[in-house]
Amino acid sequence: MSTAKTASGAAVAVEDLTVAYERHPAIHHIRGRFAAGSLTAIIGPNGAGKSTLVKTIAGTLRPVSGRVRRDPAGPARLAYLPQQSEIERGFPITVLDTVLLGAWRRIGWHRAAGRAETEAALAALDAVGLAHFEQRGVSTLSSGQFQRVLFARLMVQDAPLILLDEPFTALDSKTTRDLLALVERWHREGRTIIAVLHDFEQVRAHFPESLLIARELVAWGPTETVLTPDNLAAARRISEAWDENAVACHAAAEDALRARA
Numbered sequence: 001m002s003t004a005k006t007a008s009g010a011a012v013a014v015e016d017l018t019v020a021y022e023r024h025p026a027i028h029h030i031r032g033r034f035a036a037g038s039l040t041a042i043i044g045p046n047g048a049g050k051s052t053l054v055k056t057i058a059g060t061l062r063p064v065s066g067r068v069r070r071d072p073a074g075p076a077r078l079a080y081l082p083q084q085s086e087i088e089r090g091f092p093i094t095v096l097d098t099v100l101l102g103a104w105r106r107i108g109w110h111r112a113a114g115r116a117e118t119e120a121a122l123a124a125l126d127a128v129g130l131a132h133f134e135q136r137g138v139s140t141l142s143s144g145q146f147q148r149v150l151f152a153r154l155m156v157q158d159a160p161l162i163l164l165d166e167p168f169t170a171l172d173s174k175t176t177r178d179l180l181a182l183v184e185r186w187h188r189e190g191r192t193i194i195a196v197l198h199d200f201e202q203v204r205a206h207f208p209e210s211l212l213i214a215r216e217l218v219a220w221g222p223t224e225t226v227l228t229p230d231n232l233a234a235a236r237r238i239s240e241a242w243d244e245n246a247v248a249c250h251a252a253a254e255d256a257l258r259a260r261a
């Protein structure tokens with residue numbers, strides 16, 4: 001990734017989105033738009049549906065109703081970093097090969113990485129402060145070093161849309177600062193970035209837009225208009241009153257199930 005504004009960010013439209021697990025809705029009727037090139041924090045209480053929303057935008061979950069439209073579309077056009085707890089790293093793979101996985105859509109499964117891809121991966125490792133780590137096994141890294149490797153992989157993916165789920169959780173302040181600087185660089189390059197975060201101070205300082213959810217949309221827009229005491233109190237209230245066993249959006253769920261049958 002260059003530091004110039006080279007990438008054209010993707011716009012993401014969320015249209016009346018309802019997502020359920022075994023017919024219990026996790027989020028419902030979310031609608032709005034991430035502008036191309038925007039930098040947005042998704043915030044909300046535990047269990048508010050933040051990861052569910054990001055996974056649905058990434059295409060790993062299917063909505064029961066509504067839809068996500070990404071422009072430009074296509075799986076190669078987005079890079080998604082799940083929560084670290086969801087990533088298996090017990091297998092014997094080197095740091096370099098992990099970063100090169102970011103290029104597999106361009107390389108294809110059947111071809112070995114060429115010199116250009118390897119150089120890009122080494123440059124990305126250098127940019128995240130891990131030059132000379134390339135032959136280490138990923139299982140030997142600390143969690144902060146591993147997160148740096150995953151950020152290097154995102155750089156190699158070179159996508160116009162980047163989705164990050166709690167990317168700074170359990171990282172020390174230096175690692176967080178370094179990775180936040182990369183996020184800001186990607187923003188300057190014109191990419192669209194959406195990140196699930198819990199640290200309001202960090203959101204206020206670095207994320208111009210915020211989306212606050214509590215299963216339903218509470219507020220979405222410039223961070224200073226979203227992160228208000230009233231909105232945060234409303235999110236807490238809605239979250240605490242939520243019935244985990246609700247089968248809301250009944251008609252929509254029935255329609256979707258019929259359509260799939």
Ligand SMILES: Nc1ncnc2c1ncn2[C@@H]1O[C@H](COP(=O)(O)OP(=O)(O)OP(=O)(O)O)[C@@H](O)[C@H]1O
Pocket residue numbers: 021022026044045046047048049050051052053
């Ligand atoms: N695979 C699953 N099967 C069933 N229910 C799930 C599944 N994943 C999430 N849920 C439920 O969906 C709701 C939203 O979960 P989600 O992980 O999206 O919330 P979150 O806002 O990201 O939470 P946190 O801040 O705690 O990470 C929760 O009630 C959760 O228990």
